[in-house]
Amino acid sequence: MKGSAARATCLGLALTVVGTLAACGGSSDSSWSNVTSAASNGGMSALVTAAKAEGQLNVIALPLNWANYGAIIKDFSAKYGIKVNQANPQGSSQDEVNAVNSEKGTSKAPDVLDIGMAVAWANTSLFAPYEVSEWSSIPANQKDAGGLWYQDYGGYMSIGYDSSKYTVTSVADLLTPAFKSAVALNGDPTEANAALNGVMLASLANGGSISNIGPGVSFFKQLNAAGNFVPVTATAATIDNGTTPVVFDWDYLNSASVVNLPSWKVFVPSNAILGGYYAQAITKTAPHPAAARLWEEYLYSATGQNLWLQGGARPVEMTAMQANGSLNQTYAAALPAVSGSPVTLDQSQASAAASYLASNWSAAVGS
Amino acid sequence: MTAVAVSETEYVRRPLGGRLRISSAWLGAAPFLLYTGLFLFLPTVLVAVGAFSGPHGPTLANLAQLSRPYVVSAFLNSLVLSAVSASVGAVVGSVLAYAVATGSPDGILRRLVTAFCGVLSQFGGVTLAFAFIATIGTEGFIVIWLQQHGIRFYPNGVWLFSLTGLTLIYTYFEIPLMVIVFMPALDGIRPQWREATETLGGGTWHYWRHVAGPLLMPAFLGAWLLLFANAFSAYATAAALLDIGGVIVPLQISRALSSEVGLDQANFAAALALGMVVIVAIITLLYARLQRRSARWLPR
Numbered sequence: 001m002k003g004s005a006a007r008a009t010c011l012g013l014a015l016t017v018v019g020t021l022a023a024c025g026g027s028s029d030s031s032w033s034n035v036t037s038a039a040s041n042g043g044m045s046a047l048v049t050a051a052k053a054e055g056q057l058n059v060i061a062l063p064l065n066w067a068n069y070g071a072i073i074k075d076f077s078a079k080y081g082i083k084v085n086q087a088n089p090q091g092s093s094q095d096e097v098n099a100v101n102s103e104k105g106t107s108k109a110p111d112v113l114d115i116g117m118a119v120a121w122a123n124t125s126l127f128a129p130y131e132v133s134e135w136s137s138i139p140a141n142q143k144d145a146g147g148l149w150y151q152d153y154g155g156y157m158s159i160g161y162d163s164s165k166y167t168v169t170s171v172a173d174l175l176t177p178a179f180k181s182a183v184a185l186n187g188d189p190t191e192a193n194a195a196l197n198g199v200m201l202a203s204l205a206n207g208g209s210i211s212n213i214g215p216g217v218s219f220f221k222q223l224n225a226a227g228n229f230v231p232v233t234a235t236a237a238t239i240d241n242g243t244t245p246v247v248f249d250w251d252y253l254n255s256a257s258v259v260n261l262p263s264w265k266v267f268v269p270s271n272a273i274l275g276g277y278y279a280q281a282i283t284k285t286a287p288h289p290a291a292a293r294l295w296e297e298y299l300y301s302a303t304g305q306n307l308w309l310q311g312g313a314r315p316v317e318m319t320a321m322q323a324n325g326s327l328n329q330t331y332a333a334a335l336p337a338v339s340g341s342p343v344t345l346d347q348s349q350a351s352a353a354a355s356y357l358a359s360n361w362s363a364a365v366g367s
Numbered sequence: 368m369t370a371v372a373v374s375e376t377e378y379v380r381r382p383l384g385g386r387l388r389i390s391s392a393w394l395g396a397a398p399f400l401l402y403t404g405l406f407l408f409l410p411t412v413l414v415a416v417g418a419f420s421g422p423h424g425p426t427l428a429n430l431a432q433l434s435r436p437y438v439v440s441a442f443l444n445s446l447v448l449s450a451v452s453a454s455v456g457a458v459v460g461s462v463l464a465y466a467v468a469t470g471s472p473d474g475i476l477r478r479l480v481t482a483f484c485g486v487l488s489q490f491g492g493v494t495l496a497f498a499f500i501a502t503i504g505t506e507g508f509i510v511i512w513l514q515q516h517g518i519r520f521y522p523n524g525v526w527l528f529s530l531t532g533l534t535l536i537y538t539y540f541e542i543p544l545m546v547i548v549f550m551p552a553l554d555g556i557r558p559q560w561r562e563a564t565e566t567l568g569g570g571t572w573h574y575w576r577h578v579a580g581p582l583l584m585p586a587f588l589g590a591w592l593l594l595f596a597n598a599f600s601a602y603a604t605a606a607a608l609l610d611i612g613g614v615i616v617p618l619q620i621s622r623a624l625s626s627e628v629g630l631d632q633a634n635f636a637a638a639l640a641l642g643m644v645v646i647v648a649i650i651t652l653l654y655a656r657l658q659r660r661s662a663r664w665l666p667r
Contacts, residue, residue, distance in 0.1 A: 093627035118629040181505055181525035188611045191626045195611075227524035230505075231611040242506030243528075354628040362437035365612040366444075 032289040036147060037131045038297060044133070047297065048080065050290035056083045057291040060099055060110040061091035065236050065256050067153055068311025075307065076298050082291055090235075092192060093119035100126050104285045111292035113281045116193035118350050120149045120279045127281040130293055132300040137320035142277060152299060153252070153313035154277030156268050156338055157201040160254030162245040164263040171205035171219070171269055174246065180227055184234040184244035186253065190357045192233075197276050198248030199361075200345065200353060204272035210343045213353040214360075221364035229365060236260065250276065251336045252312035266336045275342040277316065302326040312336075411644060417637030429638035438619065442642065445599060445615040448530055452537035453594035459538075460545020460594075461553075461587060467546070468553035481550070484543035491540050492603035499536055499608075503527055528609045536608065537598045544597065545590055552586035585658045592654045596647055616643055 032050055035041040051057075057076075064070030073084045087108070088095055093115035100123075103109040113127075129147035142151040161168045166179065174183050189195040196213075203209075203216030223229040234244040239257045247254060254266045280299065286292045298304050305315035309331040321327035345353065418429050432438065467480045490498075502509050503520065504527060510520040526532055556579055564574040602617040613619040616639055623636035 092625045094625045094631045095627075098625070116627045119627050122629060181521070181528075185611060188613065188622060190613070190628065190630050191622045193627050196628045230525070231528050231609040231614070233610050241500065241504065243500055243504055245505075351629050354626075354630050357628075358630050359435070359437075362441070362613045366437065366440060366614055 032293060033128065033284075033286070035289075035293065036129050037135075038133060038293065044297065047290055047294050051288070051294035052081060054082070054288040054291045056085060057288055057295055058085045058087065058108060058111045058286075059295075060087040060113065061089065061093070061096045062086060062114060063089045066311075067252055067313040068307050071310070072299070072304065072307045075303070076295065079298070080294065082294075092187075097123050097126065100283050100285065107287050109285050109287050110283055111286040111288045112295050113283060114152065114278055115149075115281065117151075117277070117279060117345075117347070118193065118354065120281060121347050124148045126283055126285075128284045128286065128289075130282050130296060132296050134300045134317060134320075137317040138300070139316070139319070142316050149279040149281045150300075151277040151316045152280045153308040153315050154275055155250045155252040155313050156336075156342060157197050157272070157274040157276070158249065158251040158254050158266045158268045158336060159201075160239075160247045160249060160257060160264060160266050162239075162242075162261060162263055163265045165245055168246065168265075168267050171202055171272065174228060175219075175222055175226055177226070179246060181230055182244075183223055183228050183246045184230045184232055184238070184248070186235075186247065186249040187233045188361075190354070190361050193276070194250055194253070195248070196350075196353060196357065197250075197274055197345070199357065201248060201269070201272050201274050204274060204343070205269050210274075210345060211349050211352060213356050217357065217360050217364050224365045231365060239264070250313075251338075252314075255312035255336065268336055268338050270340050273338060273340045273342040275344040277344070306331060309335075414637050414640045414644065417634055418641040421634055429632070429634045430641075432635055433638055433642055437613065438639070441613055441616050441619050442646075444530055445617075445643075446646070448534055448537065448615060449595045449598035452534050452541050452598045453591055455534075455538045456541025456545050456594045457549075457587065457591045460542045461549050461590075463542065464546045464549045464553055468550055468556075472554075480546065484546040486543075488540055488544035488547055491601065493607040495536060495539065496604050496607035499527060499532070499539075530614060533605055533608060533615075536604055537601065541594050541598065545594060548590045548593060549586060552583055552590075556582065588654055588657055592650060595650065599643065599647065 032041065032047070038044050038047045041047070059073070062069045062073070064073070073086070076082065077084050085108075087099065087110065091099075093113075096110060096113045096115055097119055099110050100113070115123075124144070127148040131147045132150070135143075135147075135150075138150055144150065159168050159171070159174075166182065168174070173179070185195040185198045186192060187195040189199045199216040199220060200208075200210070200213050201216070202219040203213045206215040206219050208215035220229060230244055232238055232243055234247040234249060236257060238244040239247065240260050247257075251266055251268060254264075257264045280296055282289075282292045282296060299308075300317065302321060305317050305321060306326075306328040308315045309318070309328055312335065314335065315321070318327060318332075322332075419425055419427070421428055433442075463480070467477050470476055499507075501507055504510070505525055507520075513520050527535075560578050561574050564578055569577070600617065602621070605615055605618055606621065610618060610621075613622050620636045620639045622630070623632050623639065625631065
């Protein structure tokens with residue numbers, strides 16, 4: 001199916017992009033496709049020149065209000081004069097990988113990915129190895145030793161809520177009648193990583209463990225039976241219009257809602273501190289290989305890292321930047337307070353949680 | 368002898384010419400055949416092939432997964448949702464269409480209703496979902512307005528984000544669609560037939576039971592089927608309203624295609640889609656049989 005579907009899509013794509021293909025094919029310096037560090041191919045200035053010549057960068061599934069991506073894209077584009085083409089901003093990490101497969105060989109194929117770890121681990125064959133100049137600032141357990149993927153930013157699972165209507169001091173509060181039709185997740189946990197971690201947060205707070213998501217599913221089952229669960233994916237829009245006044249989500253995503261809703265507050269339960277990071281990767285089939293590498297250099301520079309921090313996300317180089325003084329202290333001070341020792345899902349825990357959800361989630365919340 | 372030979376060749380050629388005429392007729396149908404081939408037949412074949420293939424060649428594993436309880440309940444939910452919204456849409460829509468059809472054929476009412484129905488029958492997806500969220504959502508203006516007057520719109524919790532809400536919203540575009548597709552059938556009913564029934568001593572009941580009812584039944588069933596398929600395959604409205612829990616089959620397909628937590632299974636998505644194709648095929652067959660029965664004595 002995958003092969004034939006991809007072929008069918010390619011046929012359609014070929015018809016639409018046939019005009020632009022010719023224009024884009026010649027301009028990129030193909031020698032950058034296999035380059036694993038800027039230093040090995042003439043340094044940063046050579047990379048900047050090559051990327052400017054390509055003139056474009058294809059990014060995918062980057063909502064503008066997600067971890068400050070709106071400002072990041074704008075600044076990168078202005079700094080280097082590179083047009084950033086944004087595809088499917090609401091897509092999932094899997095949608096990103098599907099696009100890499102189906103748009104392979106066209107000028108629209110994604111150059112760079114920002115993906116959840118489960119998808120990163122499963123698709124390393126699609127990535128081109130690359131080590132940014134700041135490679136040594138990324139902790140060893142947060143990057144692939146071969147440079148195929150590297151974590152970029154992360155945060156803690158949190159409960160965001162409209163403090164003009166509710167007060168949340170524990171996960172158990174949400175089961176009370178005051179939260180009728182109020183509690184939402186950022187997606188379906190069998191589909192979206194942020195939602196899976198939301199259920200995991202509920203599990204940790206209800207006697208579960210990082211390798212047992214069962215109590216989290218039971219919690220949402222109770223929540224649904226009490227009429228408190230809203231089966232709508234929480235977005236900036238649903239928070240603004242009041243459909244989802246209480247939301248399980250990463251703290252940096254929840255924090256962003258304060259802009260439109262000043263009474264929005266973010267709570268990280270002290271008995272359930274669950275961390276999670278996303279990862280960057282350059283695609284092997286990137287139509288703009290130099291721009292893709294420059295994008296990563298930019299994201300892992302102090303500027304890029306501080307922009308993520310401004311968006312409430314914890315950049316992966318945070319510890320190193322704290323040490324060398326390049327971390328923006330104002331932004332760092334604005335992060336939600338977290339006390340306790342955080343846990344993070346590893347590959348086998350993540351896949352165990354996903355397969356438990358596959359067979360139990362729909363039955364728990366299906367109406 | 369030579370002349371005979373010539374006429375024989377001509378004789379032989381004539382059916383050839385006939386065949387050529389047939390192929391030019393086929394040529395006229397070519398765009399249609401190409402279209403249905405590319406957009407109906409080919410995707411169906413791809414779905415069927417996908418449903419039976421896995422990472423290690425042909426397999427029945429994808430189809431076996433269809434028996435999982437949550438998949439079965441999604442199919443049941445989809446069937447009930449489509450049947451209820453199609454039935455409500457068909458009944459209300461046909462009554463509305465009848466009211467309009469019996470009025471003046473060039474009247475302002477008819478023109479207004481058809482124009483509105485044309486727009487509303489295509490009103491779906493995120494915009495429709497948002498329209499309902501803005502009116503009867505948790506913070507919808509009707510809900511808030513009633514609240515200010517001491518009335519609780521949702522005394523037992525918000526049901527908009529459930530199958531009940533989805534049925535209501537689907538009905539919203541099913542009724543106008545019914546009006547549009549059923550109106551031509553009503554226009555075919557002649558007033559003389561009613562007069563004839565009355566001349567023969569029949570009343571309103573006899574007219575509907577023995578004349579108008581049987582005449583309209585094939586069109587009504589056909590329209591119902593269209594409404595059913597319309598609801599059965601709808602995705603965007605549901606995705607905008609209750610995309611958590613995979614309550615109906617299109618949402619399960621979306622999950623199988625785009626899960627980022629390692630549960631993506633394009634082949635299982637194909638199996639789900641094949642299940643939907645089979646259900647629509649069965650209903651179409653039932654419809655064809657029913658129609659053959661009910662259309663038996665219609666003038667051809």
